[in-house]
Amino acid sequence: MALAHNLGFPRIGAQRQLKQALEGFWRGDISSTELQQTGAALRTQHWQWQQQAGLDFVPVGDFAWYDHVLQLAQTFGAVPARHASIDEPLTQLFAMARGASACCGGNSAALEMTKWFDTNYHYLVPELEREQSFELQLSPLVAQVDEARSQGFSAKPVIVGPISFLWLSKCAGQEFDRLELLPRLLQAYGQLVEQLNERQCDWIQFDEPVLSLDLPPSWLAALVESYQYLSDLVAGNILLANYFGGLADKLTWLQQTGVDGLHIDAVRAADEVQQVAIQWPADKVLSIGVIDGRNVWRADLSSLLTTLSPLHEQRGDKLWIAPSCSLLHVPVDSDVELQLDDELRGWLAFARQKLSEVVALTRALNGCQSFTDRALFTDSDQVQRQRAHSSRVVNLAVRQRCHSVLPEHHERQSQFAQRQQIQASALQLPPLPTTTIGSFPQTAAIRQNRAALKAGTLSQAEYDSFIEAEIADVIKRQQQLDLDVLVHGEPERNDMVEYFGEHLQGVAVSQYGWVQSYGSRCVKPPLVYGDVARAQAMTVRWSQYAQSLTDKPVKGMLTGPVTLLNWSFIRSDLPRSDVAQQLALAVRDEVADLERAGIQIIQIDEPALREGLPLRQQDQQDYLQWAVDAFRLSANGVADSTQIHTHMCYCEFDDVIESIAALDADVISIEASRSDMTLLNSFIDFNYPNAIGLGLYDIHSPNVPEVAVMAADLQRAKQIFPTAQIWVNPDCGLKTRGWPETEAALANMVAAAKQSRAELATA
Numbered sequence: 001m002a003l004a005h006n007l008g009f010p011r012i013g014a015q016r017q018l019k020q021a022l023e024g025f026w027r028g029d030i031s032s033t034e035l036q037q038t039g040a041a042l043r044t045q046h047w048q049w050q051q052q053a054g055l056d057f058v059p060v061g062d063f064a065w066y067d068h069v070l071q072l073a074q075t076f077g078a079v080p081a082r083h084a085s086i087d088e089p090l091t092q093l094f095a096m097a098r099g100a101s102a103c104c105g106g107n108s109a110a111l112e113m114t115k116w117f118d119t120n121y122h123y124l125v126p127e128l129e130r131e132q133s134f135e136l137q138l139s140p141l142v143a144q145v146d147e148a149r150s151q152g153f154s155a156k157p158v159i160v161g162p163i164s165f166l167w168l169s170k171c172a173g174q175e176f177d178r179l180e181l182l183p184r185l186l187q188a189y190g191q192l193v194e195q196l197n198e199r200q201c202d203w204i205q206f207d208e209p210v211l212s213l214d215l216p217p218s219w220l221a222a223l224v225e226s227y228q229y230l231s232d233l234v235a236g237n238i239l240l241a242n243y244f245g246g247l248a249d250k251l252t253w254l255q256q257t258g259v260d261g262l263h264i265d266a267v268r269a270a271d272e273v274q275q276v277a278i279q280w281p282a283d284k285v286l287s288i289g290v291i292d293g294r295n296v297w298r299a300d301l302s303s304l305l306t307t308l309s310p311l312h313e314q315r316g317d318k319l320w321i322a323p324s325c326s327l328l329h330v331p332v333d334s335d336v337e338l339q340l341d342d343e344l345r346g347w348l349a350f351a352r353q354k355l356s357e358v359v360a361l362t363r364a365l366n367g368c369q370s371f372t373d374r375a376l377f378t379d380s381d382q383v384q385r386q387r388a389h390s391s392r393v394v395n396l397a398v399r400q401r402c403h404s405v406l407p408e409h410h411e412r413q414s415q416f417a418q419r420q421q422i423q424a425s426a427l428q429l430p431p432l433p434t435t436t437i438g439s440f441p442q443t444a445a446i447r448q449n450r451a452a453l454k455a456g457t458l459s460q461a462e463y464d465s466f467i468e469a470e471i472a473d474v475i476k477r478q479q480q481l482d483l484d485v486l487v488h489g490e491p492e493r494n495d496m497v498e499y500f501g502e503h504l505q506g507v508a509v510s511q512y513g514w515v516q517s518y519g520s521r522c523v524k525p526p527l528v529y530g531d532v533a534r535a536q537a538m539t540v541r542w543s544q545y546a547q548s549l550t551d552k553p554v555k556g557m558l559t560g561p562v563t564l565l566n567w568s569f570i571r572s573d574l575p576r577s578d579v580a581q582q583l584a585l586a587v588r589d590e591v592a593d594l595e596r597a598g599i600q601i602i603q604i605d606e607p608a609l610r611e612g613l614p615l616r617q618q619d620q621q622d623y624l625q626w627a628v629d630a631f632r633l634s635a636n637g638v639a640d641s642t643q644i645h646t647h648m649c650y651c652e653f654d655d656v657i658e659s660i661a662a663l664d665a666d667v668i669s670i671e672a673s674r675s676d677m678t679l680l681n682s683f684i685d686f687n688y689p690n691a692i693g694l695g696l697y698d699i700h701s702p703n704v705p706e707v708a709v710m711a712a713d714l715q716r717a718k719q720i721f722p723t724a725q726i727w728v729n730p731d732c733g734l735k736t737r738g739w740p741e742t743e744a745a746l747a748n749m750v751a752a753a754k755q756s757r758a759e760l761a762t763a
């Protein structure tokens with residue numbers, strides 16, 4: 001009998017209960033007891049759903065208040081000195097996640113947040129000292145195992161394994177080889193394992209997604225050593241879980257680990273399944289992640305059954321069926337999406353539906369299908385046929401246009417040096433021009449108005465005039481701040497990707513399809529189900545209105561094709577590069593309309609360009625090639641006098657700097673402040689040719705940066721780059737901030753720029 005299991009369930013809640021509870025707790029509206037109750041209720045609900053779906057085990061340990069890597073760091077006492085004096089565990093955890101103000105242990109910054117592999121989920125980066133000690137502190141995992149068992153669930157603890165934990169951490173202070181810490185870290189894992197042993201868990205799942213990366217041999221040797229050690233300690237069995245890519249290149253290492261089971265991502269690495277099935281010993285469990293945990297389309301169950309049947313014949317009960325990865329990256333329930341038409345809704349499988357697919361497949365293999373399992377197969381067959389022939393999927397005009405894209409559509413008319421001169425005389429900006437990244441605070445009033453529009457209690461006309469009033473307000477405030485290049489503030493956008501999803505053909509948006517991005521913040525990724533086209537202008541009206549209110553240039557503001565792609569759920573029947581090209585053409589049309597409407601500066605944001613970089617080096621060049629092409633296709637249809645900006649944040653630039661230069665944007669604004677300007681090194685080393693907007697302050701914190709600090713950073717920048725190349729801006733949009741700190745910070749930023757300009761004049 002094959003077994004059905006799951007690697008992890010979305011923790012945020014079908015109605016984002018965790019978000020509301022967390023934000024309520026941070027505001028002081030609810031007590032920690034109430035927060036704990038919400039967490040417990042969510043866990044129970046999620047276990048119930050999973051058990052009812054028919055899984056043989058439920059995952060325990062996938063829940064976290066903020067992030068599971070953070071939770072594990074705290075579990076092992078890997079707490080930076082600046083947070084160590086905070087006694088109360090939850091207070092300490094949130095201080096590590098969000099920084100602590102004077103109220104609890106001084107003004108201590110949060111841990112760095114970064115992307116979880118190639119997802120839009122962010123984890124907090126543990127900071128490890130060379131002398132770091134690890135010791136099992138209070139373990140929420142152990143408590144939750146007790147909780148699940150007391151409620152009658154068959155619990156499979158899941159935990160990030162030691163190699164991934166170390167790889168994803170960073171050195172506090174000076175660099176050292178983090179593997180030096182492994183023996184101490186393993187002891188802490190050992191302490192945890194002992195507690196789990198007492199609870200007689202049959203299986204413990206250790207997640208090692210770093211197996212999907214190109215790992216140096218020293219790390220692979222450390223992996224073998226770690227799991228040999230843990231296998232001896234664990235009374236039950238170890239399932240070593242990899243996801244987001246393949247691991248066939250590491251099989252000989254994995255065979256030496258002594259673990260009892262291996263989970264592979266059979267979606268991302270479908271081509272490896274046969275090889276792994278042959279090489280992975282038949283007396284060990286092989287868990288095959290066939291249901292896509294990174295996308296939302298219903299699986300082709302019949303074809304999966306055909307692939308899996310021979311494996312089941314070979315392995316019998318040593319075959320497990322699962323989603324490819326944790327379901328953290330998909331929304332909870334597609335059945336509640338009643339605003340989507342039946343056909344489209346029928347194409348979707350969110351977390352709950354995916355579990356039914358896992359179970360239906362497993363039961364079909366085991367020859368014990370229920371009536372509903374059979375119905376699921378019939379539906380699945382029908383959906384595959386529908387999607388293959390549906391007129392809403394193929395748009396011939398789009399296909400033709402894609403075929404007729406020519407190389408010159410990717411090119412500007414002139415080189416940057418010429419454009420720079422033309423633009424300088426057209427725009428007449430001062431040296432070190434100041435600007436912002438696009439969004440201004442998304443106030444409660446803005447969201448309430450949008451909610452009222454959706455609820456039908458506010459008319460479109462009322463909503464539109466509300467948005468105009470907001471735009472007028474941000475234009476006025478920017479003029480008072482004396483910024484040089486203004487923005488309209490993006491008040492009309494719920495999210496920079498979802499908004500375009502709402503306006504593009506071939507794309508649908510869900511009502512409740514929230515996915516955790518970081519902490520309490522969620523996104524609702526659009527669903528790209530068909531060929532993408534732009535029916536009418538999406539942003540021109542707002543930019544034009546904003547420009548009508550001022551003589552200063554107002555930047556048009558668009559999300560770029562690569563970011564639209566990477567932050568959406570994309571159809572699985574076309575290569576990603578083709579979808580990127582369709583999106584690029586849609587954005588290109590919008591750029592053209594903005595230019596025609598008199599907008600002289602257009603920013604095309606690409607914060608997710610780096611995120612989409614394939615995990616293996618061998619796949620990266622191809623991606624960068626088509627991603628850069630997509631951006632250039634979207635941007636380069638303009639006259640030389642139109643200035644193209646782009647923006648990237650959260651970026652390790654080193655490995656993609658050539659591609660960033662190849663975008664050939666006239667101005668790029670980047671994050672620099674949080675890394676203490678070290679991000680600039682890649683731009684310096686590369687001799688980056690175009691203009692750069694320095695993210696002079698971190699918008700993720702409510703702290704108001706001092707003029708002197710920003711002026712000093714500008715001073716450093718002037719020593720590195722020609723002044724004509726430097727712009728001055730915050731490091732990302734201001735939508736998550738409040739007005740008071742926004743205005744105070746921007747006032748200081750403008751003051752720093754003016755001070756720096758005055759120095760130029762006297763130099």
Ligand SMILES: Nc1nc2c(c(=O)[nH]1)N[C@@H](CNc1ccc(C(=O)N[C@@H](CCC(=O)N[C@@H](CCC(=O)N[C@@H](CCC(=O)O)C(=O)O)C(=O)O)C(=O)O)cc1)CN2
Nearest residue numbers: 120447448450451493494495496497517520521522523567
């Ligand atoms: N897609 C995407 N990915 C990204 C980013 C991004 O901006 N977008 N930025 C980076 C960081 N990630 C972020 C992700 C989310 C948010 C964020 O602020 N999300 C908001 C939701 C934004 C949104 O869609 N808001 C809706 C409101 C949805 C809502 O909660 N409505 C209320 C009612 C309105 C109210 O009273 O608030 C309800 O349904 O109950 C709107 O503005 O219309 C949140 O979680 O709170 C910020 C950064 C990386 N990835």
Ligand code: MET
Nearest residue numbers: 437438439605607733734
């Ligand atoms: C995550 S990048 C955000 C860019 C967008 N223009 C904003 O200002 O919010």
Ligand SMILES: [Zn+2]
Nearest residue numbers: 607649732733
């Ligand atoms: Zn940004």
